[in-house]
Each structure stands twice: as C-alpha cells, then as structure tokens.
Amino acid sequence: MNHANLFRWILCAIFFFAFIPFSFAQKADTIKIGIAGAHTGDLASYGLPTVRAAELIAGKVNAQGGILGRKVELLVEDEACKPELATNVATKLVSARAHAVIGHICSGATKAALGTYKDAGMIVISPSATSPELTYSGQYPNFHRTIAPDDAQARLVADFAVKNLELKKIAVIHDKGDYGKGFAEFAKKYLEESANTQVVLYEGITPGAMDYSAIVQKIRHVRADAVVYGGYHPEAASIVQLMRRRNMKTIFISDDGVKDQTFIKVAGPAAEGVYASGPMDTTNNPQAIAAINEHKKAYGTEPGAFYLNAYSAMLSVLNAIRQAKTTDSEAVLKALRAHVTDTPLGKIKYNNQGDAIGVGFSIYQVKNGVYVEMK
Amino acid sequence: MNYFWDLFLGGLTRGSIYALIALGYTMVYGILQLINFAHGEIYMIAAFTALIVASILTMQGLTGFSVLILAGVIAILYAAAYGFTVEKIAYKPLRQASRLSPLISAIGMSIFLQNYVMLAQTSDFLPFPNLLPQSEFLDSISAWIGPSDFIIIVTSSVVMIALSLLLKFTKMGRAMRATAQDREMAMLTGVSVNRIISRTFIIGSALAAIGGLLIASHVGRINFYIGFNAGIKAFTAAVLGGIGSIPGAMLGGLVLGLAESFGTGYISSDYESVFAFTILILILILKPDGILGRSSQQKV
Numbered sequence: 238m239n240h241a242n243l244f245r246w247i248l249c250a251i252f253f254f255a256f257i258p259f260s261f262a263q264k265a266d267t268i269k270i271g272i273a274g275a276h277t278g279d280l281a282s283y284g285l286p287t288v289r290a291a292e293l294i295a296g297k298v299n300a301q302g303g304i305l306g307r308k309v310e311l312l313v314e315d316e317a318c319k320p321e322l323a324t325n326v327a328t329k330l331v332s333a334r335a336h337a338v339i340g341h342i343c344s345g346a347t348k349a350a351l352g353t354y355k356d357a358g359m360i361v362i363s364p365s366a367t368s369p370e371l372t373y374s375g376q377y378p379n380f381h382r383t384i385a386p387d388d389a390q391a392r393l394v395a396d397f398a399v400k401n402l403e404l405k406k407i408a409v410i411h412d413k414g415d416y417g418k419g420f421a422e423f424a425k426k427y428l429e430e431s432a433n434t435q436v437v438l439y440e441g442i443t444p445g446a447m448d449y450s451a452i453v454q455k456i457r458h459v460r461a462d463a464v465v466y467g468g469y470h471p472e473a474a475s476i477v478q479l480m481r482r483r484n485m486k487t488i489f490i491s492d493d494g495v496k497d498q499t500f501i502k503v504a505g506p507a508a509e510g511v512y513a514s515g516p517m518d519t520t521n522n523p524q525a526i527a528a529i530n531e532h533k534k535a536y537g538t539e540p541g542a543f544y545l546n547a548y549s550a551m552l553s554v555l556n557a558i559r560q561a562k563t564t565d566s567e568a569v570l571k572a573l574r575a576h577v578t579d580t581p582l583g584k585i586k587y588n589n590q591g592d593a594i595g596v597g598f599s600i601y602q603v604k605n606g607v608y609v610e611m612k
Numbered sequence: 613m614n615y616f617w618d619l620f621l622g623g624l625t626r627g628s629i630y631a632l633i634a635l636g637y638t639m640v641y642g643i644l645q646l647i648n649f650a651h652g653e654i655y656m657i658a659a660f661t662a663l664i665v666a667s668i669l670t671m672q673g674l675t676g677f678s679v680l681i682l683a684g685v686i687a688i689l690y691a692a693a694y695g696f697t698v699e700k701i702a703y704k705p706l707r708q709a710s711r712l713s714p715l716i717s718a719i720g721m722s723i724f725l726q727n728y729v730m731l732a733q734t735s736d737f738l739p740f741p742n743l744l745p746q747s748e749f750l751d752s753i754s755a756w757i758g759p760s761d762f763i764i765i766v767t768s769s770v771v772m773i774a775l776s777l778l779l780k781f782t783k784m785g786r787a788m789r790a791t792a793q794d795r796e797m798a799m800l801t802g803v804s805v806n807r808i809i810s811r812t813f814i815i816g817s818a819l820a821a822i823g824g825l826l827i828a829s830h831v832g833r834i835n836f837y838i839g840f841n842a843g844i845k846a847f848t849a850a851v852l853g854g855i856g857s858i859p860g861a862m863l864g865g866l867v868l869g870l871a872e873s874f875g876t877g878y879i880s881s882d883y884e885s886v887f888a889f890t891i892l893i894l895i896l897i898l899k900p901d902g903i904l905g906r907s908s909q910q911k912v
Contacts, residue, residue: 440881442884443881443884443885445838447831447845448626450622450761451623451626451873454618454619455877471833474739475832503737503833504832505832
C-alpha cells in the first residue's frame with residue numbers, strides 16, 4: 238500500500254466520522270437517558286436487567302407520546318464494571334448531552350465515573366451501587382440510588398441482634414473481602430453502641446480454606462451467644478455446619494451474601510434457624526408484579542438482579558422531569574427530592590444525601606429449608 | 613487447658629489431612645524430582661467421586677457404614693486410575709526432557725482437570741454428606757474429642773503406618789526406595805523403573821483420595837477449586853518436612869496443621885496463613901532441606 242492510498246483511507250475515515258455530530262444534532266428534541274453499567278463480561282448479569290427495565294419503560298412512555306411532548310431516547314453504554322472504562326463512558330455520555338444517567342452498576346465503577354458527571358451537573362441514579370461513601374461523603378450531590386447502602390444492612394442486623402434477640406456476647410467474623418469486611422466493620426460499630434452488648438471476637442477468616450474448625454473452636458471458647466458473619470455463603474455454610482456438629486447452639490446472623498438458596502442447599506439441616514438480611518420483599522407490590530410480568534411478556538424469562546431497582550430509578554427520574562416541566566438538572570434534582578414516585582419498590586423519593594427513602598432491608602430466617610421474611 | 617486440647621486436636625486433624633496429601637508430593641518428588649501440581653486435583657476428583665457414589669447408594673436405600681466403605685473404595689480406585697493416567701499422559705512422554713517441561717505439563721494438567729470438573733459437574737458448591745459413622749463409642753468420647761476428628765486422626769495414622777511398613781518390608785517398597793536413591797542403578801539391578809513410577813502415582817493418589825474423602829465429610833462442602841488450596845498447603849508441608857522424605861511429609865503436615873490451629877486460636881485467624889508460612893521460612897533458613905530432609909549433594 239502506497240502513501241497516496243493510505244491518505245485516501247484516512248480522508249474517507251475523517252469524512253465518515255464527521256457526520257456523527259450532525260446526526261446527534263438532529264435528535265436534539267428527545268429526552269436522553271444514559272444507561273451505563275456492565276453489559277458484557279462476567280458481571281453482565283447484574284447490568285443487563287437495568288437495560289431491559291429502561292427499554293420497557295421508554296417504550297411504554299413513548300407509546301403514550303413521551304414526556305413534555307418529547308420522546309425518551311436511551312444511550313446504552315457498557316463498561317463491564319471496570320472503573321477505567323466507566324470514566325470513558327461518563328465522558329461519552331456528557332458529550333452526548335444526556336439529561337440523566339441510570340447507573341452505574343458496581344460501586345467501584347460508579348465512583349470512578351461520578352466526578353465527570355458532577356462537573357457536568359448531570360443527575361445519576363444507580364440501581365445497585367451500595368458502597369456507603371457514595372452518598373455519605375457528600376461529595377456527589379448529583380448521585381442517587383434506589384438500593385440501600387451496605388451500612389443500612391449492618392444497622393438492621395445490629396439492631397435485630399440487640400433489640401429483638403437481646404444478645405449479650407457477639408462474635409463478629411468476616412471473610413476479609415471488601416464487601417464482607419465492610420459489613421462486619423459497620424456491624425461491630427453499631428453493636429458496640431449498645432450498652433448491654435459486647436463484641437467478644439472480631440476476626441477475619443481466609444475464604445476457600447480447607448476447614449474452619451479453629452475459628453469455630455474460638456467462637457466456642459469465647460462463649461459467644463451469636464456469630465455475625467460478613468461474607469458470602471460458601472464459608473458461612475461451612476462454619477454453620479461445623480458449629481452444629483459440635484452441638485453448639487450459637488445463633489448465626491449474616492448479610493445478603495448468605496441470603497441465597499445455595500446456602501441452604503449446602504448447609505442442609507444446619508441452615509435451619511439461621512438469620513440473614515436481604516432486600517425487602519416487594520413481590521406483593523402490585524407495581525412490582527406488573528413490572529415483572531412486563532419483562533416476562535417481552536423477554537420470556539424472569540427478570541435478573543436489580544431489575545426492580547432499575548425500574549424504580551427510571552420511573553423516578555422521568556417523573557421528576559415531568560414534575561419539573563424541564564430537563565434542566567437543577568430543577569430535576571429538586572423534583573427528585575420533593576415528589577414521591579409510585580414504583581415497584583413502593584412510594585419513594587430521595588433524601589438530601591441521595592439515598593431513596595423507604596427502600597431497605599429485612600431480616601430473613603431459614604424455616605423448613607427456605608428464607609422467610611421476619612415481620 | 614481444655615481450649616488448648618481442642619485446638620491441639622483440631623490442628624492434628626487438619627495436619628493429618630495435609631500429611632496424607634503431602635505424601636503424594638514427596639513420593640513423586642523422591643523418585644522423579646518432579647513437583648506434581650496436579651496432585652491437589654486428584655484429591656478434588658476423589659471427593660467428587662465419593663459424593664456421586666454416596667448419593668447413588670443413598671438413593672438405593674443403603675445407609676451408614678456400607679455407604680462410607682463403598683464410596684471410599686470407589687473414590688480411591690478412581691483417583692488411583694486418574695493418578696496413573698495423568699502420569700502416562702503428562703509426565704511419561706517428558707521423562708527425558710529438561711526438568712522444566714514436566715513442571716509446566718503438571719501445571720497445565722492441574723488447570724485442565726479443574727476446568728474439566730467445573731464444566732462436567734458444576735461451578736457451585738455442593739453439600740457433602742457426613743459419611744463418618746456415628747456410634748455409641750464415639751458419642752461417649754465426644755466430650756473431649758469430636759467424632760470426625762477422632763476418625764480422621766485414627767484413619768490417617770493407620771494409613772501412614774501401613775505405608776511405612778509397605779515401603780520398609782515389601783519388595784515393591786524396597787524397589788521404590790532404590791529408585792528414589794538412584795534411578796539408573798536401580799534399573800541396572802533389574803527394577804522396572806516405569807512400573808515403580810506408575811505405582812508411586814497410584815499410591816500417592818490413593819492417599820490423596822483418603823484425605824479428600826475424610827476432609828469433605830468433615831467440612832461438608834466441596835467444589836471444583838478445593839484441590840488448589842489443599843494442594844498448596846500440602847506442598848508447603850512436604851517442603852517443610854523435607855521434600856523427598858516420607859516421615860518428613862508426615863511431620864511437616866502435622867507441624868503446619870498445629871501451627872495454623874494454635875495461631876488462629878491464640879492470636880488471630882486473620883493471620884492463619886502467615887503463621888504457616890513464617891514457620892516454613894524459618895525452617896528453610898535454618899535447615900534448607902527441611903526438618904527431615906537429606907542434604908542432597910550434587911554428584912559431579
């Protein structure tokens with residue numbers, strides 16, 4: 238290939254790409270909602286339900302003539318839950334002048350992207366990023382979420398242990414991971430706030446180790462009434478089984494990493510009576526039933542993770558635009574905090590930090606091989 | 613004092629399992645100077661086999677001791693067959709190659725077996741039934757030793773004594789020791805080295821299978837990845853005791869198990885692996901060939 242030929246190709250490429258801004262300009266009268274999250278890679282199952290929720294709502298709204306006379310347009314961008322890709326996606330959405338973003342999915346990627354959105358004054362609502370600092374730090378006034386932060390879970394578990402079960406001596410164990418240790422740290426802090434309760438043991442275990450007999454011996458040695466465990470179900474199943482085989486009656490309380498049917502399958506009879514926190518059961522909410530049926534009708538399957546959270550996020554931002562009668566982000570931000578939206582998660586609005594009010598966790602207990610919500 | 617005793621027993625239980633698996637590493641190393649990284653996978657496959665056989669037998673209405681024995685025997689045979697095949701496929705063609713080639717081949721085999729089991733079975737954790745028998749005798753001693761701890765310690769001691777006797781007094785044992793000392797000389801005196809190597813793999817795999825069955829029964833869950841962690845710890849035990857030395861592997865396993873148990877019990881479980889590897893480093897500094905290792909002077 239000679240130089241003239243190469244030059245021609247480059248010229249073609251320049252002409253080709255030169256048309257893109259023009260095509261954006263033609264659609265200027267739509268309401269653009271960015272959908273950012275993991276749509277490929279091993280965490281795609283967490284991100285794709287959000288895309289589907291947004292598509293279903295956009296389709297419905299557009300069929301009824303849109304909002305403020307403008308159609309809703311989705312800008313779907315994939316970042317595979319990688320922080321470095323998330324910043325690219327954020328830049329892309331900002332330059333495409335999206336009015337709001339539903340996303341991102343993972344806490345790490347969300348945090349990476351938030352700075353870019355903040356500088357552009359763009360509203361972001363995540364259906365799934367649970368890291369407490371995203372809202373508590375106060376750094377990101379543009380950030381909202383329709384899922385409760387991790388520490389809310391720890392607060393609930395600590396209150397349940399102290400007030401409902403009236404436990405005195407508690408061992409807090411975690412798996413040293415970001416999620417498990419984060420939960421355990423908050424749980425320990427909240428448990429220690431109570432005068433009658435004592436944290437007698439606070440330790441990390443190695444996930445995937447061959448056996449956990451030593452830590453179980455230690456739990457028995459400190460005579461703990463209960464174990465609060467932060468982590469996922471494989472290790473929890475092993476610890477519970479070892480405790481029950483040693484005839485220990487120690488109560489076992491854990492987080493939503495354990496509130497999974499696999500835990501009950503693996504731990505078997507030892508799982509009976511175990512408490513775990515998990516997202517509130519909203520399956521009786523008529524809105525939730527309708528949203529799930531919509532998904533089944535359109536895609537033929539049960540919706541995946543965070544579908545209802547994403548559905549609610551999308552509804553609330555569109556409702557805020559409708560109430561504000563403009564897409565100006567200042568006005569929409571005010572509307573998000575002032576107006577209640579009826580969603581599959583219940584009637585929600587956002588507090589000044591950006592957390593949805595009325596969204597939260599419940600305690601579940603294993604009874605006859607299934608998790609039952611405690612009222 | 614009671615707590616000390618509990619931790620001691622827990623460490624002994626864990627250490628016996630490490631020792632059973634470490635024997636496989638050390639025997640193969642003694643004869644081939646090869647670190648058989650696929651050994652942990654054999655242990656995992658044995659646990660899966662035992663689980664499948666036990667579920668089938670339980671469905672047929674069998675219970676208790678007969679399930680344990682049948683599942684155990686089939687798992688041991690199956691694992692031994694795997695060990696034999698792995699050696700034939702991955703190591704034998706590389707017998708004359710440089711020392712790095714079989715090592716890479718071993719790592720490849722390990723990854724292959726892990727992924728094979730993940731695809732053929734499942735990537736989830738599976739519940740493993742408690743096959744270890746219940747009896748009045750065990751109940752009566754359960755105040756100071758857990759039934760499964762007792763069975764694990766007794767079984768592995770019996771197995772290890774049997775192995776030592778086998779190596780010491782049988783013709784095959786003598787041939788194995790001779791091959792370990794000097795492969796070419798053994799060949800000249802009429803020992804069929806290839807057969808001895810195959811048998812080493814079979815025995816090592818059978819020991820790993822016993823370990824896998826016992827520990828899976830004890831902790832109650834398995835998945836395709838358990839072989840990796842157990843393999844690393846057992847390999848550490850083998851090095852600690854002096855790789856190539858049979859009593860060294862047994863001792864190394866016990867030292868490692870006890871170190872982890874006491875470390876967790878008296879200091880913190882956050883540093884469980886730190887204790888194990890600190891001991892390893894200290895011993896390698898003070899005695900580079902391991903606790904019972906022979907100093908191997910290279911003959912020029």
